[in-house]
Amino acid sequence: MVKVSLHKKILGLTMSLSLLLILLLTSYYTHMNGKQIELERGRLALEISKSVSVMPSIIEAFELENPSERIQPIVEKIRVKTGAEFIVVGNREGIRYSHPKKNEIGKKMTGGDSLRAIEQGEYYVSEAKGSLGRSMRGKSPIFNEDGEIIGVVSVGFLVDDIEKQIFKILSKEMLISIVAIIASILGSYLLSRSIRKDTMGLEPYEIANLYKEKNAVLHSVQEGILSINNKGMITSMNQRAKVLLGISGSVRHSKVDGLFPASQLYEVLKTGHPQFDKEMTWKEKTIIVSCTPILDGKNVGGVVASFREKTEIEQMINTLSEMKTYSEELRAQTHEFTNKLYVLSGLLQLGEYEEAIKMIQGETSELEFQNQIVFKQIKDTKVQVILLGKLGKASEKKIVFEIDSESYIDKLPEHINLSQLTLILGNIIDNAFEAVHSSGSPSVKFFATDLGEDIIFEVSDNGYGISDDDLPALFNRGFTSKEGENPRGYGLFNANKAVKELGGIIEVQNGKENTLFTVYLPKKPLGGDER
Known part of the structure; x- marks a missing residue:
């Protein structure tokens, strides 16, 4: 199906409507003007005929032996002055006493429309065909002094002349109509251009498609x-x-x-x-x-x-941060074990078998102890993943990361997700690692329990501690006591925010020999029972 442009539709529609209206109005006014002209001509013919019929000279001339000699000059003067096509005066038998053509005088009047005036004495307008052609006629009877009808006056205007006058008026109206049509075409063109400009050159179906696409895009984005x-x-x-x-x-x-x-x-x-x-x-x-x-x-x-x-x-940023943290911690663990393998390989190559055995036994016993706690006493995989990563990171940084042997946690409630747990434990443990980094014998201890209504995590370190001045602002956004080109100040803020979202609290104990962070997370979700 061929799609017609909006420009052509508007132009075609407005032009068609304008042309139809102009033709209808022109026809109507032409018809009305024609009727008005015919009416006026008929009325004028009747008035002239009445005036002639009551003239004493015309009435007296009927008593003469040859009435036409007096009547013809009088009515001809009147005909010329009034512009009538003819003024005919006749007797009761319809014999003409006057006519524009002298050779028609003495002959019988034609048209057959004089009987009402001669027999009944009526004054009226009629249309009939006479010797000069079809005409609009005014008929008036002539009465003598005794009131008897002695003749008739017929004044006429040719229908052809009336039609010529109507056509003359129609020509003017047609000229006006043509101007109106040209104006409507120009207006239609300008209107279509304006609408096209307002729609940025788009067709209606294109606008409809854009509207549908806009709605789809609007409701699809997050x-x-x-x-x-x-x-x-x-x-x-x-x-x-x-x-x-x-x-x-x-x-x-x-x-x-x-x-x-x-x-x-x-x-x-x-x-x-x-x-x-x-x-x-x-x-x-x-x-x-x-x-x-x-x-x-x-x-x-x-x-x-x-x-x-x-x-x-923030959740998206935290998720990305978690992935980055896991990646870094796995690399650290891999790097640490790679170094130990190189050392073990060197001992074996040098024949230091006893030292190699001692190293393997030491690593094995340490791993067995840590793994026993992580895998047998910490039964939640989310906490396991975080602790295993931190063990590798601590090993690389030469920090003693000790998981308390009394620690025990069953599977955590579903409302505590990995993202929130990583923010809490990851940031607090990392903060402890940084605090002990410059210590002579860096040590960080971790303890966890789920006894009672809360899940409790404790992280302590033997670092440089927190000054009393900094303690009130410790969890503020952007606060940091670290120095360098890119100080952060978001770790503890994010940890505290995640704890609050879970309905818990963080407590800080700033002792002389260590700093202790304690996290309390309720087992029941905030604002409802655990499901």
Whole structure:
């Protein structure tokens, strides 16, 4: 099927409608004008005939032996002055006493439309064909002094002359109609161009496809998206945005104020400059918002905002961080065992078999002890994975990482996931490793138990400790006591945040010989019973 462009549709439709209306109006006015001209001509013919019929000279001439000698000159003067085609005066028998053609005088009147005037004395307008052609006629009877009908006056205008006058008027109307048609064509062309410009040259089916694609894209993305016009009214919002903002139902054409933090939107609307990754708090949620202006030429026609809850972004970052941590810790463990294999290989090559046996027995006994605790007393695989990684890292860094033999944990509840556990234990243990790094005999101890209503983790180190001034800000975002080009200050902040999300707490005991971090995680999920 051939698709006709919008430009051609509008042009064709407006031209057709304009042409139809102009033709109908022209026909109507031509018809009405023709009827009006015929009516006026008939009325004029009747008035002239009445005037002639009451003239004393005309009435007196009927008493003469040859009435036409007096009547013909009188009525001819009147005919010329009034523009009538003919003025005929006849007697009761219809014999003419006057006529524009002198050779017709004395002959009988034709047309057969004089009887009503002669016999009944009526005044009327008729249309009939006479000696000069078809004409509109005014008929008036002539009465003598006794009131008797002695003759008739017939005044006529040719229908051909009336039609010529109508055609003359029609010509003017046609000229006006042609101008109107040209104007309508020009207007239709300009209108179609304007609409095409407003639609950016797109056809209706293309606009419909774009609308469908826009809806599909809008509701498929995992970010919340909303757009407003230059008056701050919401023009679109996807389902994800409604979920993040706690909105139900349609909010189209509603004011954005009260539904979304609008200050950033209005700022972009005012300046026309985009803003990216701004952190905002809305209804106890921290969201990351990016705003982009919708430009209409040089003017800002609206703003599009995309946003996500900060915790979602942090979870992605944490997941990537976990993968990186696991990778680094596995590399550390591999590197440590590779070094030990090289040492063992050297001892065997030098024939130091007893030293080699002692080294193997030492490693074996140490691994057996640690593995017995990790695999037999720590029964949750998530904690096992974290501890095995940290054992390898401690070995590489020459740190004694001791898992308390009294430690015991059964499988953790489902609401405590690996991501949160890695943030908590991973950051606290790493922080302990860094604290003892410069110590003469670095040592970090780990203890875990699930007795009672809480799961308890303890991490202690013999490092440099924490100053009393730093202790209140220990879990603040960005706080760090480390020096260097890239100080971080996010580890303990993220650990504390993950503990709070699980409804737990972290306690810090800053002693003279060691620093102890204790984590309490409730077995029941926050806000409900364990499932």
